[in-house]
Amino acid sequence: MCCYRNQVRSVLAVLVLTAGCSSILGLDDDYAVRTDAGAGAVGAGGTSSGGGNDGGDAGRGGTAAGGSAGTGGLGGSSSGGAAGGGGGTAGSGGTGTVVVLFEDQFESGTLAAWTLGGPGDPWIASTSTPNAGAVAGRAVPTTTSDPASTMEAVVSTVGHTNIRLEYDRRLLGIDGADEFRAGWFNGVTWIYVEETGSASANDAAYVHRAFSLPPGAENEAGFAIRFECTAGAVSESCNVDGVIVTAGP
Numbered sequence: 001m002c003c004y005r006n007q008v009r010s011v012l013a014v015l016v017l018t019a020g021c022s023s024i025l026g027l028d029d030d031y032a033v034r035t036d037a038g039a040g041a042v043g044a045g046g047t048s049s050g051g052g053n054d055g056g057d058a059g060r061g062g063t064a065a066g067g068s069a070g071t072g073g074l075g076g077s078s079s080g081g082a083a084g085g086g087g088g089t090a091g092s093g094g095t096g097t098v099v100v101l102f103e104d105q106f107e108s109g110t111l112a113a114w115t116l117g118g119p120g121d122p123w124i125a126s127t128s129t130p131n132a133g134a135v136a137g138r139a140v141p142t143t144t145s146d147p148a149s150t151m152e153a154v155v156s157t158v159g160h161t162n163i164r165l166e167y168d169r170r171l172l173g174i175d176g177a178d179e180f181r182a183g184w185f186n187g188v189t190w191i192y193v194e195e196t197g198s199a200s201a202n203d204a205a206y207v208h209r210a211f212s213l214p215p216g217a218e219n220e221a222g223f224a225i226r227f228e229c230t231a232g233a234v235s236e237s238c239n240v241d242g243v244i245v246t247a248g249p
């Protein structure tokens with residue numbers, strides 16, 4: 001009798017322990033314990049209102065047979081921080097403006113802006129054959145020692161791009177033995193945009209010339225422009241007016 005009663009007590013003790021401490025049975029706290037209705041617990045919703053966090057995981061269904069799936073957690077509040085501002089608009093290319101780096105219309109009546117060279121008679125500021133205004137640059141070299149008469153001007157293009165050279169010229173009586181040349185200096189060598197070579201020229205009026213110079217003309221402290229005239233007769237001349245060097249856009 002006593003042994004039978006002891007066995008009963010032992011079984012009851014196990015049942016009491018089992019009912020009083022679920023952790024002993026290894027139940028995961030994340031799992032909703034099956035309720036009377038058999039429904040899974042509701043997952044916790046995201047609570048952060050700062051970042052609009054994702055909602056909590058869906059609740060897991062009860063593990064016991066018959067338990068239904070838990071209801072998904074509520075989404076986090078969307079009243080969190082606003083989306084970051086968009087990147088600034090990229091600067092546009094800018095239309096830019098043309099900058100005049102050098103201009104001589106010769107109306108001052110001098111060639112102060114120029115450096116003159118021989119051996120021919122030098123270029124002068126002359127009223128005999130102007131284009132715009134009353135004065136132009138004019139050379140009557142009276143020698144065919146090439147180049148006979150030169151005038152050049154240094155025009156720094158540092159900080160500038162898209163260099164352009166324009167001028168008007170009128171060549172009178174230039175024949176095969178004569179020469180007119182216009183050019184620019186890239187810091188190392190002269191590059192000519194126009195030269196008559198063995199051709200003749202006898203302009204009835206001024207001819208406008210405009211040249212967009214290559215990148216070698218850009219950002220060059222030693223950039224310079226130059227006009228050369230070579231002609232033997234007193235009736236032969238080179239006439240230049242409206243010399244302009246511009247940069248950009």
Ligand SMILES: [Ca+2]
Nearest residue numbers: 105132133135
């Ligand atoms: Ca002029």
